[in-house]
Amino acid sequence: MYQDTGIVAASATRTKSMAFPINNRDEHVQVRVRHNGLWSAYASHLVSVSYEPPAVPTLAISTNSTVGGIVLTFTNPTPSAGQPTVAGNEVHVRVASGGRQDLERTVNDDGIRIAVDIANNGTFTDHAAASGVDYEYRARAIGSNGTRTFGTWT
Numbered sequence: 067m068y069q070d071t072g073i074v075a076a077s078a079t080r081t082k083s084m085a086f087p088i089n090n091r092d093e094h095v096q097v098r099v100r101h102n103g104l105w106s107a108y109a110s111h112l113v114s115v116s117y118e119p120p121a122v123p124t125l126a127i128s129t130n131s132t133v134g135g136i137v138l139t140f141t142n143p144t145p146s147a148g149q150p151t152v153a154g155n156e157v158h159v160r161v162a163s164g165g166r167q168d169l170e171r172t173v174n175d176d177g178i179r180i181a182v183d184i185a186n187n188g189t190f191t192d193h194a195a196a197s198g199v200d201y202e203y204r205a206r207a208i209g210s211n212g213t214r215t216f217g218t219w220t
Contacts, residue, residue, distance in 0.1 A: 069084050069085075073100065086115045088115065089115060089116065089117055089118060090115065090116055090118065090148060091114075091115055092112055092113065092114050092115070093112070093113050093114075093115050094110065094111075094112055095110070095111050095112075095113055096108040096109065096110050096111075097109050097111075116150060116211040116213075117211070117213055118148050118149055118150060118209075118211070118213065119149070119150075119207075119209060119213040119214065119215040120142075120145065120149055120150050120151070120152045120207040120208070120209035120210075120213065120214075120215055121142065121143040121144070121145055121146065121149055121152070121207065121215075122143070122207070122215055122216075122217050123140055123141065123142050123143075123152070123155060123205035123206070123207045123215075123217045124140075124141045124205065124217050124218075124220075125138050125139065125140060125141075125157075125203055125204065125205050125217060125220050126138070126139040126141070127139075127203060127220055130191060133191060133193065134193065135191040135192055135193040135195065136191065136192040136195050136201070136203075137189060137190075137191050137192075138157055138189060138190045138191070138192065138203055138205075139187075139188075139189045140155050140184060140186070140187055140188050140189065140190075140205055141187060142155070142186040142187055142207060149209070150209035150210040150211040150213065151209070151210045152186050152207045152208065152209060152210070153208050153209060153210045154182065154183045154184060154185070154186075154207075154208050155183075155184040155185070155186070155188065155205055155206065155207055155208065156179055156181060156182050156184070156205070156206040156208065157179070157180050157181040157184065157190050157192070157203060157204075157205060157206075158176070158177040158178065158179050158180070158203065158204050158205075158206060158216075159177050159178060159180050159192065159201055159202070159203050160176070160177030160178070160201065160202050160219070161199060161200065161201060161202075162200035162201060162202050177202070177204070179206075180192060180194070202219040202220060203219070203220055204216055204217050204218060204219045204220060205217040
């Protein structure tokens with residue numbers, strides 16, 4: 067047994083996170099509830115524990131003067147042994163070091179997320195980039211197991 071929460075006093079508590087020390091293994095989870103002093107039967111479920119992050123994505127950046135945007139092309143490597151498949155990608159952007167701030171796009175921080183649910187090896191066009199401002203972008207892959215991993219700033 068890894069964890070026994072005991073009695074949870076707040077009736078509004080609906081979730082409980084648990085840390086499993088061994089990755090890539092099935093675990094047996096049992097839950098029961100107490101109402102008015104009486105316990106329910108256990109509900110049992112077999113869960114697959116996987117916290118291996120997906121392969122690191124890369125971005126190629128180009129411009130498209132026809133539509134006035136910066137085009138980001140994703141490359142998602144083939145997962146190696148143990149890595150989950152990529153369920154989707156996100157794009158984060160920030161103003162490049164030494165640049166001026168552009169409204170919500172700040173300098174030298176984690177940036178802001180501007181796109182979600184981009185397909186593997188897909189593209190995204192940033193139409194909100196300001197003229198004369200240098201930006202950095204990075205991709206974030208989301209694994210089929212819910213884990214996430216960032217690429218480098220480009």
